[in-house]
Amino acid sequence: MQKEFEDSSLFKLSHPFLMVKSMDIAIITGASSGLGKVFFEKVVERYPALDEIWIIARRENKLKELANQYSDRNIRVIPLDLSDTKSIEMFDEMLKTQAPNIKVLINNAGFDRAGLFREMSRKDIYSLIDLNVTGTTMISRCCLPYMNKGSYQIITGSIGSFAPLPWRAVYSASKAYVRFFARALHEEEHKRGVNIMLLSPGKMDTEMFHQNSNGGGNMDIQPYLNLNQVTVKAMKRAEKGCATYTPMLFYKMYRLIAKVVPSALLVKFISVENTVPRE
């Protein structure tokens, strides 16, 4: 382990004379592709002392493929739809039964649909809010009681939370929720030594980006992030207790602009940028 966590694991009393140490685990949601998949690979490398790594997404076959690449490690494949409250309840029960010590939580699963809001299907609107808002919140709620001093959680937000995004109205609103949620949790949890860090990535070459690139709007001026660099830096910063991480100078500048320019004005500029015709 690059940086040893403080040993503050919970101990289960399974017998009056026998104290059993809880297993140390990492949990990654949205691990079947994109950013979550790279997070999983970096967690495997960075924390060799973990007893188990739990990976969550809907596509079980993808998760199994990933787990098979690391046969020397205990990878638990957990196929769940995190937009479904029944899945959240099952996950909660699993945690109650195992009572692990969650050292690392990468709360990352997310969904995006670009396009005019009035044309968006009701199903997509519900799925987006159920996953990005409710799922992200409830994963945190289920896990935090099993996180102890020295543990951290990275919550994946988006630069889409810095200002309202036309053609991504529901997505940017959901990530604005995530930003407020993560920052508030940071203040609540750092007092007991659990760090909550908001990661706000810009454009990434993942399934999500490609599924949405024709939905309207224009993201051509935005540079792609390097997922290997982003994930390792994010983990280093989370270990140090940072509250936020926005990778790349280009997006840091955007965050700064969004802080000083009123959102009523910024949204007009984003609208203009978004209506530039595609080639």
Ligand SMILES: NC(=O)c1ccc[n+]([C@@H]2O[C@H](COP(=O)([O-])OP(=O)(O)OC[C@H]3O[C@@H](n4cnc5c(N)ncnc54)[C@H](OP(=O)(O)O)[C@@H]3O)[C@@H](O)[C@H]2O)c1
């Ligand atoms: N790509 C970008 O440009 C970009 C920019 C800023 C922020 N982000 C954020 O980065 C995070 C990761 O996205 P990505 O870019 O890596 O996209 P991705 O490749 O599409 O990954 C999304 C992950 O979430 C999982 N997921 C989706 N719906 C789920 C559900 N209902 N239940 C459980 N898991 C579900 C997917 O797995 P299954 O399909 O197998 O369930 C997949 O593993 C998201 O929170 C996204 O909002 C992305």
